[in-house]
Amino acid sequence: MPSTAPVPLSSSRPALPRDPSRDAPARRRRDPRDVALVVSALVVLVATLVVAAWAGLTFGGTGSAGTVGSTGRDAAAADTVGSTSDAGDGPVLDPGATGEAGGLVPDGTTAFDVDVPGLARLDPRLLDALQRAATDASADGVDVVVNSGWRSAAYQDQLLRDAVAQYGSAREAARWVATPATSAHVSGDAVDIGSWDATDWFSRNGADYDLCQIYENESWHYELRDGASRTGCPPMYRDPTEDPRMRA
């Protein structure tokens, strides 16, 4: 009889119940958990990679694709930063950007290195005035370098914290470094120039380009003041703490 044959066969073999009980049922019970574990692990791994990549972009990125490409520095980071910046093109990453992408300016940057984000994100009128002044300064034998221009809020905050550490108090640091909310650098409206020859040249000629020194204690810090070429620059504040903008 074919219908009864399998029953005694399966029940008479001790190995059959054992194998299924140890392997198949166990596998059936364990599998969903294993799959869930593997999936969880993958999710965590992917999330970690995403966070790591983001952290690398935000804190490790040292520049735009253009500038890093030309200097050959940190090429891997440049690719990532470049592609992300291209995709987002903008302000989304900027507040938190540090390094060159956040406005740190490489040594020797001139008014014409417009691939440097610190210059590229300046008010175009300020950049234009700066370039005209630098051209004329150069004709006078004075090389103008740009030590700082636009800065991200994160970079400005970092500078402020460094200044607090350096000067020992927030009060003293405020004489030199503005907050991200008040800084004319963060809004793209200020440049810090060098060398000393250049600051000397600007102190004599900057007003011709509507470029004015704003603070007595910062001979390098220039902002655009419309009409200065006709009426001269406004009186300087002794330091930033006297500037009403800094109390906003």
Ligand SMILES: [Zn+2]
């Ligand atoms: Zn400045």
